[in-house]
Each structure stands twice: as C-alpha cells, then as structure tokens.
Amino acid sequence: MKRHLLSAADLTRSDAELVLETAEELRSLADRPIKKLPALRGRTVVNLFFEDSTRTRISFEAAAKRLSADVINFSAKGSSLSKGESLKDTALTLEAMGADAVVIRHWASGAPHLLANSGWVRSSVVNAGDGTHEHPTQALLDAFTMWRHLGSLDGRRVTIVGDVLHSRVARSNALLLQTLGAEVTLVAPPTLLPVGVEGWGVETSYDLDAALPKADAVMMLRVQRERMNAAFFPSAREYSRRYGMDARRMGTLQDHALVMHPGPMIRGMEITADVADSPRSVIVEQVTNGVAVRMAVLYLLLGGSESALGGTTDVAGDAGKDRTIEGADGSATAGGAA
Ligand code: NCD
Numbered sequence: 001m002k003r004h005l006l007s008a009a010d011l012t013r014s015d016a017e018l019v020l021e022t023a024e025e026l027r028s029l030a031d032r033p034i035k036k037l038p039a040l041r042g043r044t045v046v047n048l049f050f051e052d053s054t055r056t057r058i059s060f061e062a063a064a065k066r067l068s069a070d071v072i073n074f075s076a077k078g079s080s081l082s083k084g085e086s087l088k089d090t091a092l093t094l095e096a097m098g099a100d101a102v103v104i105r106h107w108a109s110g111a112p113h114l115l116a117n118s119g120w121v122r123s124s125v126v127n128a129g130d131g132t133h134e135h136p137t138q139a140l141l142d143a144f145t146m147w148r149h150l151g152s153l154d155g156r157r158v159t160i161v162g163d164v165l166h167s168r169v170a171r172s173n174a175l176l177l178q179t180l181g182a183e184v185t186l187v188a189p190p191t192l193l194p195v196g197v198e199g200w201g202v203e204t205s206y207d208l209d210a211a212l213p214k215a216d217a218v219m220m221l222r223v224q225r226e227r228m229n230a231a232f233f234p235s236a237r238e239y240s241r242r243y244g245m246d247a248r249r250m251g252t253l254q255d256h257a258l259v260m261h262p263g264p265m266i267r268g269m270e271i272t273a274d275v276a277d278s279p280r281s282v283i284v285e286q287v288t289n290g291v292a293v294r295m296a297v298l299y300l301l302l303g304g305s306e307s308a309l310g311g312t313t314d315v316a317g318d319a320g321k322d323r324t325i326e327g328a329d330g331s332a333t334a335g336g337a338a
Contacts, residue, residue, distance in 0.1 A: 004116040004125040008136040008175035022296035040069035046099040050076040050106040063294035091120035099123045109133035124301040139172035141290040154181035162221035165192045169262045191232040217258040246272045
C-alpha cells in the first residue's frame, strides 16, 4: 500500500483485498468483551475534522483506540481555525505534536491531497471525505459488507441511487467496486448526475425500477441539501416517488440482494423506515464493519504486515493473559490485550 489513502484509485486490487482480509481478521474483535489489540501502541492518530460528522469520526476514533493508538480529536469548531489559522499552520502544529497518521475530513475537495503532498507533515494522511470528491474508507467498508454477504464481487451488479452529483461516497465506490470486478450502475435524475460521468466506466440510468431486479446490492445516497445551491428536483415528494426505496421496490429485488446506505439517512426521503429497518438492510452492519475496515487501513498504513496480525483471535480471546504479538512497527510487543 502507498503511504497515504487519498483516493479509492490509490488501491490496486491486491491492496483492496488485503484491506478486506485484514478487516475480516479484525472484525472478530467487535464481538469480544475486550476489544483491544496492542498493534499501534505508542502511535498517535489525529482526527482532523473540518466538517460535521458522527459515524466517520467516531469510527476512526474507535478503530485507532482498538489498536491501542493515542487519539487526538481536533475539530474546526472551537479551534484556532475559527480565528483564521491556515491549513498549513494547523498541519505544522500537528507535526510538532508527533502525529503518525492524520485522518482528515474537509469541506474542500482536494484538501487531503494538499496535506499529503505539501511536505508539511511526515505522517500518513487518510482522506475521511473531502467535499464532493472522495471518501475511500466508506467505499472499503461498503465493499467489505458486500464481500461478506455475496463473496467475490467479480461480475456482481451494484446500483448506486440518488444524489451522485454531490456524493463522494458514489465516486469512491465507483472506483473501488470496478477495481474489485463489480459492475456499477448509477441511477439518478439527470440533474444529479455529474458532468463527465461517461468517463467513469459505469452504466447510468434515470429509471430505478428498471435497474432494481438486476442488482446484487442497492446503495441509497443521502440527498445532500447542504451542498445544493439550486433546485435539482421539483419537490421532496417527487424525488421520493421516482428515486426513493420503499417496500414495493424492495419487493422487486432478488432474494439475496442487499439494501445499503452510508448514513446519515433521511427516512422518508431516499428510503422508507420499513426498508431501512428490514432484515435485508445492512445499514447498521455497515457501521460495525466501518470500524474493522478503518482498523485495517490504519494498521496497514502505519507499517503493519499481514502476518503481524496472526493470532488476533487468540490474543483477543485470552485477554489478560500475557501474550506476545508483533507490533505494527515489526517489534515484538509484550502484554495482553488490555
Ligand atoms: C457520507 C459522507 O459524509 O460523505 N456519510 C458518511 O461518511 N457516513 C454520506 C453523507 O453525508 O450523505
């Protein structure tokens, strides 16, 4: 893997598969009473959030803590950024505090690239969502969720529905799913498909009903009103009628097909409550899987090798006993899972 994770395009197929396999090993921790491994002990992960977030920030925080890293949460609100400090000076401050990884969410597309390529920090940079551009760890957790249910994604059809124009989730998913061999169909009203989508290598459609029976997974996107500066569709009611997932539409899916949503979802807009809470919906599982995937990403970026996780299950299961596993830096770390 490269030093940074800025775009889903940074991942080769074998990189992506390594993340999924590592996440699978780490996922078992979530079911154990003591959810901690010493792999990143002594490392510092900074969560640098310039935009509101619930699940992504908490997920990165949980992931870093479960690997025993020290976590510093930094949000733009209440920091010197509101006094006019630049990204550069914030970055230099983080560097001075010895961050090993910076997880950045920013309202400006390209901010993580600037941080990674500017030379301001030596740490690994992880893009946790930049503007309308990309959100690679979301795509990884989505792929992981599909992979656990459907097996190999080769030839699988994934339909992504809704506000593609403003969605970094859709962009990263379109890239990663194709890397993993899936076929992607984007379904949206014409006003919510981006210019240049022809170059993405995906199919597009305006007709949700036609796309559903062929899908192995359907990913509903939130309508991103905060990024809309114009009227992209006549009314919420009209949008829901044409592009919303409801029980009738869910009934046209194949038996094995999954219903997904990255959250936060607007119940009644892009998805009805009965679909969101149905057994076919894997929305809550996506959140659980997000922690495992982000653990895998942090672990692999900060120098862990796959073999160093061997014995994960034993270590976690035998919490309290003295054990030795390889730390992410290759050194042996003594101690239990506490
Ligand atoms: C997404 C995001 O922030 O891009 N949410 C998330 O990370 N779980 C999607 C959204 O905000 O609609």
